[in-house]
Structures are given as structure tokens and as C-alpha cells.
Amino acid sequence: MxxxxxxxxxxxxxxxxxxxxxIDSRLPGKFRLDKKEVTNPVAVGDYVDIEIGDDGTGSIQKIHDRENYIPRQATHGRRGEQILVSNVDRAWVVQSVKQPKLNTGFIDRFLVTCEAYEVSGGVIFNKMDLAKSGGRAHVQELSELYRSLGYETAITSAETGDTDDLKSKIAGKTSVFIGPSGVGKTSLLNQIEPDLKLRVGEISSYSQKGKHTTTFAQLIPLSDGGFVVDTPGIREFGLVHIDKPELSLYFPEMIEPRQHCKFYNCTHYHEPKCGVIEAFEDGKIAASRYNSYLNILESLDR
Incomplete structure (x- = not known):
């Protein structure tokens, strides 16, 4: 073993x-039966015990307990959750400034999952070479907002090679890049590790969305030490096992204001004497974040 x-x-x-x-390894069927609510019992990043057969292939006999993991709701009509990656020091959500356009809702859903599953989150704003002056100022404001909430941020351009700040932040750690197709996750890795020569895709001229190029997750060693998990692009990030009453706990800026709500089961949407609404109206909670909260709250009804 x-x-x-x-x-x-x-x-x-x-x-x-x-x-x-x-070692190329298979997973015995017993694990799939035991984990009916999980589409993939084994995820990239997992530590496992394998038994090696006469043909040199392995059979996974044990999956060690995870330090942490990032799940999302299973897609394509499947039930349960999909584990995207496990045992990481930081999970980075990657967004492009343009092509495809920046989506703060996606960022916030991702960071909610990081908070709920006790994973350190970070935000990468890529393709700054495409931004005009107004767009640059907007990205700087967003970067400062997320840093003020305790999240690492990096502003990058894989096209121009502006990745040194990000490179220093991932050195010696196990990180994962997660985001929609076309935002430049793989291009960033190619810039950080030029010898990788990973295949990258194009942006659809019709939809302005990325085409899937990375088809499976893989853990890639870095020459400066540490690893990065490159993942396929995802269009949806459905939350898993998060209930409406606890959602505000995963917005750091709402933790203190929610203590001043009149009702213990306040949803921070329409109730009177709500500490969170008052904080938002006083400018202590950013409009983009509060709107994301309301959108996520509504989605939890579906």
C-alpha cells in the first residue's frame, strides 16, 4: 500500500x-455507493492510499480526511454536490476585466463558499491590458473593497506578462484557479511557468464567452515551490448546504451589523430595524456586495 x-x-x-x-489508478465501486450525494468521491488534491496491481495500475483503497475542499452544486440535472478541489491553502476566483466581462456576482458566490467551507479566498482580476482608464479605476476600487474584507487580490495581465505580484503570492502554497471559461486561468499559468505550454482557448465572437479548453482539473507543480490546480471553466457556481438564515454569516461585513437586528431570524431584506440594512444605507456595506447577498438569498429558494 x-x-x-x-x-x-x-x-x-x-x-x-x-x-x-x-500511477494511473481506478476507484472501486464501493466508494461511489457510499457517496451517493457526491458526483466525484475523489477530487484533485486528495491524499489516498493505493494498492498497485501486477499491471502497474493502482486501486484506490482509502481516501484520507480532507483539510478543506471547495464544492459546488452538481450540474446537468444531477443531484448532490461536485467537489472541485481539496486540501488547498488558497482558492482564487479569476475574473477578466473584459471578454468575458467582469462578474462580481460570481466572485461573491465563490467567496461565500470559501467562508462556509473554511478556505482562504482570493480574487484575481485578469486582462488589465484590455481595460480603459475608467475600467482600471473600477478594478482598483473592487480590489481595495475585497482586500478590506480580508481577501487577497491580484491584478494581472497574462498578455503583457504582468504576473509577478500573483507569482509571489502563490509561491510555496497549494492554490487553485477557478472561474468561467475565457478569463485566462491557463494563460496565467503559462506566463508563470512558461515551460508548461498548456493549451489555451479563444473567446467566442458571438457570445463573448470563453470556450472550454481545460477539460479536467490537474495539480501543477511550480518551480518556485508549491502547486496550482488548473480547473475547467465553469459558468455556474451553485451553493451547497447553505441555508438562508446563515447566509449573512458568510459576508464578513455583515457579521457585526446583524447583531443589531430586531428579529433573530432577520433575512436583512425587508424587516424593520435591521442592522444590516442600516449599515448598507450608511455606506458601510458596498452596494455590489449587498446586491449579491440579495441575489444569492433569492436563489436559495429555488
Missing amino acids: KKGRVIQSTGKWYKVSCDGDI
Whole structure:
């Protein structure tokens, strides 16, 4: 029996790094039966014990407890949750300034999940080379907003090679880049590690959205130490196991104001004498964040 780390998942097969060797491994059916509400019992980043057969392939016998993980609601009509990655030091949500356009709602849904699952979150604003002066100022304001809430931020351009700040922030750590297709996750990795030569896609001229290029998650070692998980682009980030009464707990700026609400089960939407609404009206909570809160609150009814 050998212990290793899952560095790639293609569905039926997993690549497991064990003492410098990469072992193609399968997952016995018993794990899938035990984890009916999870679409993928094993995720990239997991530590596992494998048994190596006569043909050199492995059979996963044990999945070690995770330090943390990032889930999202399963897509394509499937029930349960999909685990995107596990055992990371920081999870970065990547957004482009343009092509596709910046989506603060996506950022905030992602950061709610980070808070709920006790993962340090960060925000990368990429493609700054496409931004005009007004767009640059807007990104700077957003970056300052998220930093004030305790999140790391990085402003980058894979096109011009402006990635040094991000490179220093991920050195020696295990990070993951998550975001929609086309925002430049893989291009950033190619800029940080030029020898990788990972395949990158184009932006659809019709929809201005990215085309899927990365088709499976993979854990990539960095020459400065540490790892980055490159993930396929995702259009939706459905929250998992988060109820309406607890949602405001995952917005750091609402934790103190919510203590001043008149009603213990306040939704911070329409109730009188709501501490969160008062904080928003006093300018202590950003409009974009409060709007994201309301949009997420509404989505939890569906």
C-alpha cells in the first residue's frame, strides 16, 4: 500500500503521485455507493492510499480526511454536490476585466463558499491590458473593497506578462484557479511557468464567452515551490448546504451589523430595524456586495 496525492482526474481514471512516480489508478465501486450525494468521491488534491496491481495500475483503497475542499452544486440535472478541489491553502476566483466581462456576482458566490467551507479566498482580476482608464479605476476600487474584507487580490495581465505580484503570492502554497471559461486561468499559468505550454482557448465572437479548453482539473507543480490546480471553466457556481438564515454569516461585513437586528431570524431584506440594512444605507456595506447577498438569498429558494 502506498500513500499519494491525486494530481489529475479524468472521470474513470486518476493520476496519483507517489514518491515521484505517477500511477494511473481506478476507484472501486464501493466508494461511489457510499457517496451517493457526491458526483466525484475523489477530487484533485486528495491524499489516498493505493494498492498497485501486477499491471502497474493502482486501486484506490482509502481516501484520507480532507483539510478543506471547495464544492459546488452538481450540474446537468444531477443531484448532490461536485467537489472541485481539496486540501488547498488558497482558492482564487479569476475574473477578466473584459471578454468575458467582469462578474462580481460570481466572485461573491465563490467567496461565500470559501467562508462556509473554511478556505482562504482570493480574487484575481485578469486582462488589465484590455481595460480603459475608467475600467482600471473600477478594478482598483473592487480590489481595495475585497482586500478590506480580508481577501487577497491580484491584478494581472497574462498578455503583457504582468504576473509577478500573483507569482509571489502563490509561491510555496497549494492554490487553485477557478472561474468561467475565457478569463485566462491557463494563460496565467503559462506566463508563470512558461515551460508548461498548456493549451489555451479563444473567446467566442458571438457570445463573448470563453470556450472550454481545460477539460479536467490537474495539480501543477511550480518551480518556485508549491502547486496550482488548473480547473475547467465553469459558468455556474451553485451553493451547497447553505441555508438562508446563515447566509449573512458568510459576508464578513455583515457579521457585526446583524447583531443589531430586531428579529433573530432577520433575512436583512425587508424587516424593520435591521442592522444590516442600516449599515448598507450608511455606506458601510458596498452596494455590489449587498446586491449579491440579495441575489444569492433569492436563489436559495429555488
